[in-house]
Amino acid sequence: MSTWLWLIAAIIFVIIEALTLGLVTIWFAVGALAAFFVAWLGFSLQTQITFFIVSSFVLLYLTGPIARKYLKIGTTKTNVQALINELGIVREKIEQVKQGQIEVKGQFWAARASTDEDIEVDERVVVQKIEGNTLIVRKLLK
Numbered sequence: 484m485s486t487w488l489w490l491i492a493a494i495i496f497v498i499i500e501a502l503t504l505g506l507v508t509i510w511f512a513v514g515a516l517a518a519f520f521v522a523w524l525g526f527s528l529q530t531q532i533t534f535f536i537v538s539s540f541v542l543l544y545l546t547g548p549i550a551r552k553y554l555k556i557g558t559t560k561t562n563v564q565a566l567i568n569e570l571g572i573v574r575e576k577i578e579q580v581k582q583g584q585i586e587v588k589g590q591f592w593a594a595r596a597s598t599d600e601d602i603e604v605d606e607r608v609v610v611q612k613i614e615g616n617t618l619i620v621r622k623l624l625k
């Protein structure tokens with residue numbers, strides 16, 4: 484009876500992994516398959532559970548960091564974070580006490596200088612970080 488439950492558990496873990504793409508439940512799917520084979524060989528339920536837990540966590544610990552490194556899980560910059568280190572052009576003067584406006588990749592953004600200096604219209608800047616919906620920029624060195 485428990486033999487088929489391990490197979491069902493492995494399928495459920497694979498489905499969860501396909502939906503989340505987090506590279507966590509795939510190791511539990513492999514552990515469940517290992518427990519399936521241990522159950523198929525006739526070992527006790529306690530041995531099956533032990534084998535599932537040990538094999539899942541060993542795989543997670545040993546191969547998880549390697550898989551994340553080579554598959555680049557969670558490293559793709561999206562949306563506004565992709566603007567960091569991008570070049571922009573000042574469209575409205577940025578002053579110490581007043582934010583201005585810059586254009587980056589054809590879009591206009593509120594901007595503040597990362598230093599105490601004013602940045603004039605048409606000067607080129609580089610985005611250093613983002614605070615809320617305001618880009619923090621510095622003059623591009625000539």
